[in-house]
Amino acid sequence: MSVLLVGISHRSAPVAVLEKVAITEHDRPKLTEKMLASSHVSEAMIVSTCNRVEIYAVVDAFHPALGEISELLTKHSGLPLPELTKHAYVRYAEAAAEHLFAVASGLDSMVVGEQQVLSQIRAAYAASDSQQASGRTLHELAQHSLRVGKRVHSETGIDRAGASVVSVALDRAQLVLGPLAGRTALVLGAGAMGGLAVAQLARAGVERIIVVNRTLERAQRLANTATAMHGVAAAAMAMDHLVEAMAAAEVVVTCTGAVGTVVSIADVHRALATPGASRQLVICDLGLPRDVDHAVAGLPGVTVIDMETLQRDPSAGAAADDTAAARTIVADELAKYLAGQRMAEVTPTVAALRQMAADVVESEMLRLDSRLPGLDAGQRDEVAKTVRRVVDKLLHAPTVRVKQLASTPGGDSYAEALRELFELKPGAAQAVAAPMEIARDLADDFTAAHPGDEGPTA
Secondary structure (H helix, E strand, O other): OEEEEEEEEOOOOOHHHHHHHOOOOOHHHHHHHHHHOOOOEEEEEEEEEOOEEEEEEEEOOHHHHHHHHHHHHHHHHOOOHHHHHHHOEEEEOHHHHHHHHHHHOOOOOOOOOOOHHHHHHHHHHHHHHHOOOOOHHHHHHHHHHHHHHHHHHHHOOHHHHOOOHHHHHHHHHHHHHOOOOOOEEEEEOOOHHHHHHHHHHHHOOOOEEEEEEOOHHHHHHHHHHHHHHHOOEEEEEEHHHHHHHHHHOOEEEEOOOOOOOOEOHHHHHHHHHOOOOOOOEEEEEOOOOOOEOHHHHHOOOEEEEEHHHHHOOHHHOOOHHHHHHHHHHHHHHHHHHHHHHHHHHHHHHHHHHHHHHHHHHHHHHHHHHHHOOOOOHHHHHHHHHHHHHHHHHHHHHHHHHHHHHHOOOOOHHHHHHHHHHOOOOOOHHHOOOOOOOOOOOHHHHOOOOOHHHHOOOO
16 A cells, blocks of 8 residues: 655746645535545545645555545536646655655745744644544654654744745735825735735734634634734634724635635725725735625725735745755655665564564474473473573574564565565455555656656655
């Protein structure tokens, strides 16, 4: 069983395509359930953020599983398969692990080095685990990726480029409005991105934050957090007060995760026409799909900063030295992860060998009993201990060595040799560990047009 990754991100697709492929929290359980219904998928995890959708699946066959996942994404997005294929990328086995480690490190983010992706991976794993869709393979992969991300952020300066997409969006907003200190901001959406927006706005010195959400209770919680943790005056409003809230604000950050337009051109018209409203409004649309009607950007005095704009922002990059250091850590951690996986694969073979030896000892002791029925219990125990010590000493060197060799590339061949030499039967006491399938050529069947941006392909 190996990990198959099928993904679409800001590196491989325009925002219009990402909007169609976007998987909401409501969609995720249903799509996970459909994947698990496949005879070729045993585990599944969906990482869905504002600029990527990635499906990680543990599969028993590359091509059939790829076809099923592709069909699932085609039905979900409404995109024809050729269009989906054009923008998708595929990673398999060790290349899938390498990619997730790079994502967790912030190397693949729109804003290189941003840390929010760590919480998004954690949430993706938690969602998968809650559906019992994660087994040993995805558990180990996800947990190791989180450790890699933490190590990169603690040992390099990669996050100096910016805390997140929100920080870059607000930097651009200040180019239009000037300093945000003393201004009023509206945050539309009370999820994880909304919380990040509140923190960044508070850091920028805004005087007041209005939180608007479909569920007023969640908006109130975020507003309370803004005041308690960041010392900013904050208020919560329901969605039907959106125009009123927008009229009071000079900068708006939208991040609802809703499907379809949330802020219409009529809403913005009415807000700008409200007596006392600012004549200049900056809207940072960080929703995927977009929260704001495309036509809003054409209104006088309104500036819309969306994901497409941020893709072109030069400040989204990290310093070359920090990026190189992060990539070195990813490579180091990938080697450790793969070595651990190979050692885990040889363990059932070693266990089967030791069980076979124990069975031989037990059989010989029974034969001894029949030949020397007068042997007392003390003498029998001493003979049994001696025989076991001899067997253990004979097996110690080969079992230790095969574990060491298994951690090297191609190490599964040593376990196979051990099975052949000692005639360990496939399936007996889990004697045969599934070999790590590394298919470097297969991913070309479905990979995207930007292999250089995505790192080494499988």
